[in-house]
Amino acid sequence: MTSSSTQWRLFGVAWLVIAVAAVALGGEVARRDGKESVRRQATTASALHAAVLRSELERHRSLPTVLAQDPDLVAMLSRRDAASADRLNRKYEGLARDVRAAAIYALDANGLTVAASNWQLPTSFIGSSYRFRPYYHEAMRDGQASFFALGTVSGRPGLYLSRRVDDPAGRPLGVIVAKVEFDALEADWRASGEPTYVTDSDGVVLITTVPGWRFHTTEPLTADRRRRLAADQTAGATVPVPLPFEVGADGLVRIQADVPAGLYAEATDPIADTGWRLNLLVPAGETISRGVMMARLLALLSIALLATLSGIVLRRRQRAAARAVEAERDRLELEHRIDLRTSELRATNDLLSHEIDERRRLETIRQDLQDELIQANKLATLGQIAAGVAHEINQPIAAIRTHADSASLHLKRNDGEAAQRSLASIDGLTQRVGAITDELRAFSRKTRSETVAVGVNAAVDGALLLVGGRLREKGVTLEWNAAPAALAVLAERNRLEQVMLNLLQNAMEALDGVAAPVIGIGVDVKGxxxxxxxxxxxPGVSATVRQRLFTPFTTDKSDGLGLGLVISRDIVAGFGGELTLEPTLSGTRFVIRLAKAR
Structure with a gap:
């Protein structure tokens, strides 16, 4: 008894150490993968935002150049008569409205405003001197300039693009200026939910989705730069101070103010020909924590299953040793006391009955653990496809918003038929979002493997509905030859979808780096x-892995646990079918064989 207790103590300590190590290792791997995932997301979003900003700048950059060649402007700056100035005021007013510029105005050689698009407004620039602004003296000196600052009259931030105006002899007459504001661009970026800001070459924040960060800095400014900011009235009354960021050793940014507190992954893109840099922050804390939690849970469930199986083996060995000792004692006693044989046999029979009950209980526990492992694999699969499903939902939601805006416009125009079409489109898109969320709820539900008639097309389409977004994101061509509509198999819908999702996930991961990735799904019926x-x-499955493919913890993926195919095979076996890997000339081919439902 003492030896048995010692064995169980050592057994418990050993598996406790293994569980702690597996949970720690799984959490660290998931943490590293989560960081890389959010960094990739930040890089992609930053590139898109930077492209939009570059497009916006290019659209306005040529405006002063074109206006500087306007004969009316040259004539007005040469003669300075009221009629010419009035014509330019009206021209600039209409032009600013058409090109969506905040203001267009002309300065004479002394920096005094002589014509402006806001000539009729109380905040008109006409008569104001902007000789102190860098965009005036740099344009007079170099021919052109750009300068981002708060408006001295409007108090609104914007980019000033200027161009010198010369007479036919090449003598400078003045400067034409176009002010561009980025309110609409900031609003679009703000809607994405990812804090974004643009800094100049000195690290001063110019454009931002967080108003409290404007004219703050990524690092302390030199005294000379502070004096220039004050002289140019760049930031108005704002005192430039460093942004409320703390950069950790892992490269993630911790923010405590102005935005939801937490960890963020940062990506940066330079804006060519401006010296600007676009910076984008993606929330990382919740994503990393969720991944770590799921990885630790899966590791703990796996260790618990292995520990249970090992405990069963140890228990059987101990019982075998105990039975051997007992049999020897019975043999010796049988020689001397025949009358005790019956009682000894009865005791042995009771022990065997207890062991049978114990085995049945352990089998029930094993079945429950297997169901939990299948559910954990299902939830882990949902975690892997969550980004693709979110993208699938975001697209119709964005389209719903567009159609809603369109319907509002049509109703204002009394165009009922067009509004009805927009509302019909919204109804269709809403049904699509509902279909995706219904599929997610059905898939994540915990079920037991009870075989019923399941439509083949319905099971495959359900899996594709969840993974379709990732297929399109990775550029994978899907070849799906649908089965006859009435074809059904003996299975359980959600678990059959889980097997299909595991196979599709493995196929997508195997296609990383393939030039023209293709996944094919087909159905054959024989009897x-x-x-x-x-x-x-x-590239297919390596020969080494192929021999042990359906053995637990066998995988050729650097970050795989080797349990997905084992779980899938057990699910299919529970339906009375089989899951096999069939040889092909190239690539990989998995086949699920199930009984046809009557």
């Missing part, structure tokens, strides 16, 4: 057997 095959044109 009472239905075969569903999933193929890809990837």
């Amino acid at each position: 009472r057997t239905v075969s569903i095959h999933v193929t890809d044109n990837g």
